[in-house]
Amino acid sequence: MPEYEFIDVYVPRGVSRKDAARLLTDHAEYGHWELDRLTLRRDGSRRVRLRRRIIRQLRATW
Numbered sequence: 001m002p003e004y005e006f007i008d009v010y011v012p013r014g015v016s017r018k019d020a021a022r023l024l025t026d027h028a029e030y031g032h033w034e035l036d037r038l039t040l041r042r043d044g045s046r047r048v049r050l051r052r053r054i055i056r057q058l059r060a061t062w
Helices: 017-031
Strands: 003-011 034-040 046-054
Touching: 003 017, 017 034, 017 046
Parallel strands: none
Antiparallel strands: 003 046, 034 046
């Protein structure tokens, strides 16, 4: 089963949808994050949980 690491990103109420999409696109493109969950709160802010897979590499013993 794959292991993931998570990061929570808080997007305040005043941030436009376009700017929020740009922020998440940058995280996805440069940090290799993918969307796990997006929560729209009552005050209009968004809480976004991003995840990326942890790749474990076995140590080579020569």
